[in-house]
Amino acid sequence: SYFLKRSLPSSRFRFTSWHRLEEHDVRGDQLTCPRVREGPSEDEHSLRDDDIFLRNGRRRREDEEQRWEERLQENWENCVELNLSYQDLGDPYQLENFTRILRRLIRVERLQLVDNTLQDLSSVRLPRCKSLNLHRNHLTSFSQLPKVPEIQHLCLSENSISSLGELSLLQTTSIQSLTLRLNPCEFLEDYRSR
Incomplete structure (x- = not known):
């Protein structure tokens, strides 16, 4: 996997601003974390x-x-479906800006936040979100989830949730499916029944 990433033509542009690139043979599917950025005037x-x-x-x-x-950051308030996965949030200022964007998603209904090393989203409220994918993050409890009163489908697979004690936090929602695959709580004796 590491070798494949290094051998792609996109690796030579890793630290280059996109507007400084002239001609290249990089396709969008070769980028590890494609992101949309507005260009200069x-x-x-x-x-x-x-x-x-x-x-x-x-x-x-x-x-x-x-x-x-x-x-x-403009127009985040009108997003209905959004994929903000694989954002490589390595620095605190990136995480702070990312959280600021999440707080502006007041109309989002389907949100993908896969593999972002997120640890706590409890300060975020997603009032219309029906489907939330938090696969492969660093969440350890249900209290670290954003407030999602309309949630129907929640994926928390490959996190670090070890207890089902806070599962009651989802009782006031209209949740239909909850995925906890590959979390430590899978090994609890009463996991399936709860």
Whole structure:
């Protein structure tokens, strides 16, 4: 698996900003964690970052960075179906920004958050979410789940949930299916009946 990832043509672009790439033979299915990013304006694209900084000064750059951040997060409130899996949230600022985006998903109904090393989503509320996939994260209890009052299908496979004591937190929902495959709680004596 490691060798295959290293041998793909995308590995040579690993630390390159996409707008600096000109011609390449990389396809979207070869990327480990494809993400959608908004590109720079045509004026910015024609100038190098250093030229922008020197010509326009620090203040303009800070204003542009603030607008850039706002554009990256716009319209999250209207998402109904969203896949934010494999986001490689290695730094605290990435996780903080990711959580900020999750809090804005007030209309999402189907959400995929697979393999994001998430540990606690209890500060997030997803009021309309009916299907939530948290496969392969680092959740250890049901109390770390987001508030999902409308949940019907919840996948928590390959996490670290060892107890079913907080299962009652889902009783007020209309849950129809709960997947706990490959969690330590599978080895509890009364796992199936509970």
